[in-house]
Amino acid sequence: MIEKFKKPYDPAETEGRIYEAWERSGYFSPENLPEALTSENGKPFTMVLPPPNANGSLHVGHALGKALADAMTRAKRMQGYKALWIPGADHAGFETQVVYEKKLEKEGRSRFQMDPKDLYNEILAFTLENKSMMENQVRALGASCDWTREKFTLDPAIVREVQQTFIKMHEDGLVYRGKRTVNWCPKHQTSLSDVETESVPEQTPFYTFKYGPFEIGTVRPETKFGDKYVVMHPEDARYAQYAHGDTLELEWINGPITATIIKDEAVDMEFGTGAMTITPWHSQIDFEIAKRHNLDVEQIIDWRGKLLPIAGEFEGMKISEAREKIAQKLADKGLLVSTDTEYKNVVKRCYKCNTMIEPQIKDQWFVKMAPLAKMALDAVDRKEVRFVPEHEEKVFRYWMENAMDWNISRQIVWGIPIPAWTKNGEIQVGIESPGEGWEEDTDTFDTWFSSGQWPLLTTGYPDGADFAEHYPTDVMETGRDLVFKWIPRMVIFGLYLGKKVPFHTVYLHGMVNDANGKKMSKSKGNVINPLDLTSKYGTDALRMALVVGNTPGMDLALREDKVKGYKHFANKLWNISRFILESATDADLTCALTESDQKLRARLDEVLVDVTRDISDHRLYMAAEKLYHYAWHELADVIIEESKPLLAGEDVAVVASRKRLLVSLLTDTVTALHPFMPFVTEEIYQSLPTKTTDLLMVAPWPVKAS
RNA sequence: GCGCGGUUAGCUCAGUUGGUAGAGCGCGUCAUUGACGUUGACGAUGUCGGGGGUUCGAAUCCCUCACCGCGCACCA
Numbered sequence: 014m015i016e017k018f019k020k021p022y023d024p025a026e027t028e029g030r031i032y033e034a035w036e037r038s039g040y041f042s043p044e045n046l047p048e049a050l051t052s053e054n055g056k057p058f059t060m061v062l063p064p065p066n067a068n069g070s071l072h073v074g075h076a077l078g079k080a081l082a083d084a085m086t087r088a089k090r091m092q093g094y095k096a097l098w099i100p101g102a103d104h105a106g107f108e109t110q111v112v113y114e115k116k117l118e119k120e121g122r123s124r125f126q127m128d129p130k131d132l133y134n135e136i137l138a139f140t141l142e143n144k145s146m147m148e149n150q151v152r153a154l155g156a157s158c159d160w161t162r163e164k165f166t167l168d169p170a171i172v173r174e175v176q177q178t179f180i181k182m183h184e185d186g187l188v189y190r191g192k193r194t195v196n197w198c199p200k201h202q203t204s205l206s207d208v209e210t211e212s213v214p215e216q217t218p219f220y221t222f223k224y225g226p227f228e229i230g231t232v233r234p235e236t237k238f239g240d241k242y243v244v245m246h247p248e249d250a251r252y253a254q255y256a257h258g259d260t261l262e263l264e265w266i267n268g269p270i271t272a273t274i275i276k277d278e279a280v281d282m283e284f285g286t287g288a289m290t291i292t293p294w295h296s297q298i299d300f301e302i303a304k305r306h307n308l309d310v311e312q313i314i315d316w317r318g319k320l321l322p323i324a325g326e327f328e329g330m331k332i333s334e335a336r337e338k339i340a341q342k343l344a345d346k347g348l349l350v351s352t353d354t355e356y357k358n359v360v361k362r363c364y365k366c367n368t369m370i371e372p373q374i375k376d377q378w379f380v381k382m383a384p385l386a387k388m389a390l391d392a393v394d395r396k397e398v399r400f401v402p403e404h405e406e407k408v409f410r411y412w413m414e415n416a417m418d419w420n421i422s423r424q425i426v427w428g429i430p431i432p433a434w435t436k437n438g439e440i441q442v443g444i445e446s447p448g449e450g451w452e453e454d455t456d457t458f459d460t461w462f463s464s465g466q467w468p469l470l471t472t473g474y475p476d477g478a479d480f481a482e483h484y485p486t487d488v489m490e491t492g493r494d495l496v497f498k499w500i501p502r503m504v505i506f507g508l509y510l511g512k513k514v515p516f517h518t519v520y521l522h523g524m525v526n527d528a529n530g531k532k533m534s535k536s537k538g539n540v541i542n543p544l545d546l547t548s549k550y551g552t553d554a555l556r557m558a559l560v561v562g563n564t565p566g567m568d569l570a571l572r573e574d575k576v577k578g579y580k581h582f583a584n585k586l587w588n589i590s591r592f593i594l595e596s597a598t599d600a601d602l603t604c605a606l607t608e609s610d611q612k613l614r615a616r617l618d619e620v621l622v623d624v625t626r627d628i629s630d631h632r633l634y635m636a637a638e639k640l641y642h643y644a645w646h647e648l649a650d651v652i653i654e655e656s657k658p659l660l661a662g663e664d665v666a667v668v669a670s671r672k673r674l675l676v677s678l679l680t681d682t683v684t685a686l687h688p689f690m691p692f693v694t695e696e697i698y699q700s701l702p703t704k705t706t707d708l709l710m711v712a713p714w715p716v717k718a719s
Numbered sequence: 720g721c722g723c724g725g726u727u728a729g730c731u732c733a734g735u736u737g738g739u740a741g742a743g744c745g746c747g748u749c750a751u752u753g754a755c756g757u758u759g760a761c762g763a764u765g766u767c768g769g770g771g772g773u774u775c776g777a778a779u780c781c782c783u784c785a786c787c788g789c790g791c792a793c794c795a
Contacts, residue, residue, distance in 0.1 A: 021757070194793090212792060219795095230795060244795090281794055289795045298793045359792065372793085408723065411791075497790085530731085530788090562732055562743075566724080568788085570731055574744060581757045592754030632735075638742075653754070 015700050018594065022587035024551030024580075028692045032152055035695075040711050041159040043095035050711050054093030059486040060086055061471050061516075062098060062151075062158055063499070064166065064464065066105035067144035068112045071151070072533070073525045073571060074492060076543035077563070079154045080556040080689075081522060081633060082490040086157055087688035088628050091714040097483055099471045100151060100158040102144045104166045106428035106460035107209065111201065111365045113139055113427070125202070129426045129455070136427045137167075150544060155552050155691045157710065162479070164471045166463045167429070171470050175463045176432040176444055178510060179378075183442045187381050187509075188421070190433075190440055194297040195420055197373040198363040199318035203424040204377055206459055207417065208498050210361045210370050219356030220340050221285070223348040225263030225272060230285040232358055233292075234339040235332045238266060238323045239311045240290035244302060247276040249287050266343060267325040277302050295372050310374065318371055332371075378431060378456070382416040385505040389413050397514045398504060401631045402566040405496050405521050412497035421459045428457025465502030468515035475510070489516040493523055493566055520631055523568040525559070530570040546576050553690035554579040560689060561637045582641060583693045586683070589649050590697045593675045596660055598702060600672035607667055610674040613652060617643070617678055621685055621716045628688070637689045644682050652678065676703055681715040 039045035043057065060082055065075060082098065090096035113136045114124055124132050144165065151158070164171060182188040195204035217232045227243055245252045257276040262269055272290075279302055280289060293303035293310040303310050313323055320327045320335055327335050343349050361370040390413050392398060393406065400406040422431055432444045433454040441447045463470070468486050472479040485507070491499065500519055507515030526532055527539040534540065546555045557579035563569045606614060620643050627636035652675070659671050680703040687694040687709050698709035706712045 018754090021755085232795080279794095284794055291795080296793070296795080298795075301793090358794085361793090402724095404723070408790080411722065415791085494790090524789090528731085532789095564733075567732090568725095572731070572744080575731080577757090578743065581755090584757050585755065588755035588757090590754085595754070627735085630735075635733080635735085638733080642742080649754085650759075654759085657754095 015594070018587065018591040018700070022551075022584045022693055022696075024553065024583070024692060025548065027696050028153070028155070028552055031692050031695050032155065035157065035708065035710055036152075036160065038708055038711075040090075040708065041098075041157055042161055043097045043159075046090070046095060047706065047711055050091075050706075050713060051093050051095055056094055057483050058086070058089040058094035058096045059472075059483040060098045060488050060490065061468050061486055062100045062156070063489075063491045063495070064101035064103035064164075064467065065147050065151075066108055067102045067140045067147060067165075068105055068109040069143060071147055071154075071543060073541045073543045073546075073559075074522075075150075076154055076555060077522050077525055077559040077569070078490055078492065079151060079156045080559050081520065082488075083154070083156050083158075083691070084556075084560065084633055084637075084688040085488055085490065085520075085628070087691060087710060088714070090157070090710065091684070091687070091712060093713070096157075097162075097479075098156070098158040099162050099164065099479075100148070100156070100160060101164040101467070101471055102147065102166070103460065103464055104140055104427065106457060107201075107203065107205070107423060107425060108365070108460070109136060109140060110425045110427040114201070124426075133426045153544060153547060153552065155556070157691070162471070166460075166467075166470075171463070172429050173444070174470055174474065175429050175458065175466060178466060178506070179432060179458070179462075180442055180444070181510075182380065187385065189379055189381065190376060191379050191418075192374055192376050193379065193418075193420075194300050194372050195375045195377055196361060196370045197316070197375070198366065198368055199316065199371055200366050200368040201363065201425070202316065204373075204375060204420055204422065205363065205370070206420050206461070208461075209364050211364045212359045213362050214357060215360050216355065216357050217360070218340075219353040219358075220343075221350040221352075222343055223350055224265070224288075224290060225261050227288040228286045228350055229288055229290050231290075232356065233295075233332075233336070234343065235320065235324075235327075235335045236292040236295050236313050237290065237339070238320075238325070238327075239294070239313050240265075240272075240292055241270055242273050242275045242303075242308055243288055243290050244275045244277050244280055245288045246278060246280040246282045249280075249282050251287060264346065264348070266339060273308075275302065275306055275308070277305065294374050297372055300374065312374070314371055314373075316373070318369075377420050378422040378433070380419040380421055380462075382418050385509060386413045386416045386501075388508045389501060389504045392504065392508055392514050398516065399518050400496075401518060401520045402564075405493065405519070405566060408496050409500060412501055416501070419459075421462045422454075422456040423459055424456055426455075426457065428460065429463055430454070431456045431458060461499065461502050464499060466506045466510065468503055468507060469511050480511075484511055484515070485513045486516045488518045488520055490520045490522070493521040496521055518631070521566055522563070523566050525569050525571050528570055528572040530568070541571060546573070550576045550580040551583055551692070553583050553693050556691075557582065557637060557641070557689055560633055561641065563634050565631065582645065583690060585645055585649060586686070586690075586693055586697065589644065589653065590679060590683070590700070592653055593679045594700060596656075597672035597675045600676045600702065601669055602673055602676065602703065604669040604673050605666070606674060607670040610670045613674060614677065616647070617681060618716065621681060624685055625714070625716050633689075640682065640686050640689070644686070648678055648682060676701070684709065684712055684715050687712075 086096050086098045196210050197204055219230055219232050220234055221228050221230045255274045259274040260271050263272055291299035291302055293300040294312045315321050318332055320330050322328050431454045434441045434447055434451040436451045472484040474480045503515045554576050558576040624636045624639050656671055660668055680701055683694045683697050695709045698704055
C-alpha cells in the first residue's frame with residue numbers, strides 16, 4: 014500500500030508533476046508514440062487548437078474547448094492513432110490593438126501621437142507576455158498538445174505564407190482593390206468587416222422635410238448637405254409627371270440648389286412618401302444607386318466624424334451635435350414637415366467601442382466571395398464537412414449564401430502587412446518593392462485573413478511534412494459563435510489553397526454562462542476564472558463539470574456545486590483505488606474468474622463498448638457520465654461492497670478470482686476515464702500492478718474502437 | 720422583419736432509430752468510527768409548455784399557438 018493513498022487526492026500536489034512527466038515523455042508528438050501502441054492502427058488523428066487571442070487570460074469557455082478537444086485527442090491516442098493536437102496563438106489584430114489602446118488611454122497616451130514602429134513594438138511585447146502566460150494556462154488545463162509544433166500568427170514563416178496567399182489570390186482575380194462603401198470606425202480610424210460591427214436597434218427621430226415639391230424622410234439630416242438627387246421608383250404614379258434627368262431649383266439647408274430627378278427601382282414605394290434624396294458617400298444603398306446612374310459622389314463627413322466645409326456654418330461640428338441643429342434650421346426655414354420620435358431603426362456600431370459606424374467610401378482590398386462561397390457550399394453538399402450539432406450547418410449555409418465581398422484591409426499597425434506598393438496612383442502586389450519611388454501599403458490584414466488559413470499554416474502548407482500527413486485535420490472543436498466568423502473562412506481557404514476541406518467534423522460547443530444561465534461579462538461581475546476553480550477543486554473536476562451533461566451547441570449554466578461534485582468523484586476514484594490496492598495488490602492476474610465474476614467483467618466490457626461508441630459519435634457528455642455512474646454506483650457501491658465479505662471468506666478460488674476481478678475493473682475504469690480526468694487517473698495508474706506502459710496516456714484503450 | 724435553438728422533478732440538464740420518464744444537486748427517513756472527515760440504503764415530487772394530427776403506442780414524428788434565449792438584418 015502506497016503512502017500517498019492514505020490521504021485524500023491532492024490535485025495541487027499532483028497536476029504540475031504529472032504534466033511535466035507527460036511533456037518530458039515526448040508523447041505529445043505523434044512520432045514519439047510507442048510502436049506497440051500505434052502499430053495496429055497508426056492512422057493520423059489531427060486537431061488544431063483554435064489559437065487564443067494573445068491579449069488577456071483564458072476564460073472558462075476556453076477551458077471547455079480544451080477539455081473537449083483534449084478528451085478527443087487522448088481517446089484517439091490510446092486507440093492507437095497517431096494523435097496530434099497543434100497549439101498556437103493569434104495576434105488578433107484589431108482586438109489586441111483595441112485592448113492596447115485602452116491601456117494607452119489610461120496612461121494618457123494615444124496611438125495617433127506615436128511612431129507606428131514604436132507602437133508595433135510595444136504591442137508585440139505586450140502580446141508575447143500574454144502569449145506565454147496563456148500557454149501555461151493551457152498546460153494547466155492538461156491539454157496534451159504538441160508544443161514542439163506551436164505556431165504564432167506572427168511567426169515570420171506564417172507571415173510570409175499569408176502574404177503569399179494574398180498574392181496568389183490577386184493573381185487569380187480573387188482579391189481586388191476597390192473604392193467601395195466600408196464600415197468606418199471614427200474612433201479607431203479603421204475600416205471593419207461586417208462581422209466586426211453590431212447592428213443595434215435604436216429609437217431615432219425620423220424627420221420629414223420639404224425638398225422642393227417633394228417630401229423626403231431621413232434619420233440623418235447631418236448628411237443631407239450634398240443631396241442633389243431625388244430618387245423615386247419608375248413606376249410610382251404619384252411622380253409620373255417627373256422624368257428621369259429633370260432638374261429643378263429648390264431651397265435647401267444652406268440656400269438654393271439644383272436637384273436632379275433619378276428613377277431607380279431600389280426605392281420602396283411603400284415607405285414614406287416614396288421619394289428620397291441620396292448621400293452616396295455615406296450610405297451603401299445610395300452609393301449603388303449613384304453608381305448605376307453615374308452620379309456625383311461627395312464626402313460630407315470626415316474621417317473623424319466631423320462635418321466638412323460643404324456643411325457651411327456647421328463645418329467641423331460632430332454629427333451627434335449637428336443633427337438637431339440642422340433639423341432646427343430646416344424647421345426655421347419652414348422646411349420641416351413632421352418629426353416622428355417613435356421611429357425605430359437599426360444602427361451599426363463598432364463591436365469593440367460601440368461608436369456609430371460611419372459608412373465611408375474608401376479604397377480597400379476586397380476578397381471576391383461568390384466563387385469561394387460556392388466551393389464551400391459544394392463541399393458541404395458533398396458531406397465533406399459535418400457539423401455537430403447538425404443544425405449548425407444551416408447557420409453556416411446562411412452565412413455562405415449571403416456572403417458579401419470581404420474587406421480585408423485595416424488601417425492599424427498591429428497585424429500582417431499587406432504586400433502591396435503604390436506609385437503615382439499605380440498599384441503593384443508583391444513582397445519586395447518593385448523599385449525606386451514605390452511606397453509600401455501601410456494597411457494590415459483583417460485578422461481572420463490569417464486565422465482563416467490556420468489549419469493550413471499550422472500543418473506547414475504547402476510543402477511541410479505535417480501538411481502531407483495531417484491535412485485535412487479531423488475535428489475542429491470551437492465555440493458556436495464562430496460558426497459564421499471563423500469556420501467559413503477556414504473552409505474557403507482550405508479548399509482554395511489546400512484543395513481539400515480543412516477538417517471533416519466541426520464540433521461546436523455552446524457558451525458557458527454563470528450559475529443562473531446569464532452570459533458572463535466583466536460589467537456584470539459574474540465572470541468565472543477557470544484557474545480559480547482548478548486551484549480550488551482540481552483540473553479534473555473542472556473538466557468533468559464542463560463536459561458532463563453539456564450537449565454540443567447548448568449553453569451551459571456552470572455552478573460551482575457541480576465542480577465540487579466532481580472533486581468528490583476524483584476522491585472517490587482515489588479511494589476505490591486505495592481499497593483495491595490495499596486488498597488485492599497481490600492478485601494473481603492469471604487465475605480463473607468465477608462465473609459471477611466473469612459476468613461482472615462482461616458488464617464493464619458492455620459499458621466500455623458503449624462509451625467508446627459515444628466518444629466516436631461525439632457524445633462525450635454521455636461517455637463521461639456513463640463512466641462516472643459505473644465507477645461510483647456499480648464498481649464502488651455494489652461490487653466493492655459485496656467484495657468485502659467475499660474477500661474475508663475461506664474459498665481460495667473465490668478470493669483469488671475476486672482480487673483479479675477488482676484489479677481488472679479498476680484498471681479499465683481508470684483507463685477509460687483518462688481522456689476526461691487525465692491527472693487523477695494517471696496518478697492512480699502509476700501504482701497499479703497491471704501497469705504496462707510508463708504513462709497511462711499511452712496505455713491501450715480497453716476495447717477496440719468500432 | 721428573417722433565421723436558429725429551447726420549453727421534461729424545487730434547480731441545472733440527459734433521454735442515440737417512437738415502446739407507458741432519468742441523472743446530478745437539493746429535500747425526507749434510516750444507517751454508518753476504517754476504501755471514502757468528500758459514506759451508504761431507501762424514498763417523495765413530473766397532465767415531458769398549450770392545442771390538434773399520424774400510430775396499436777408519442778417527451779420522441781407532423782401541424783399550429785404561446786413564452787424564453789440567441790443570431791442575422793443597407794428600407795431612406
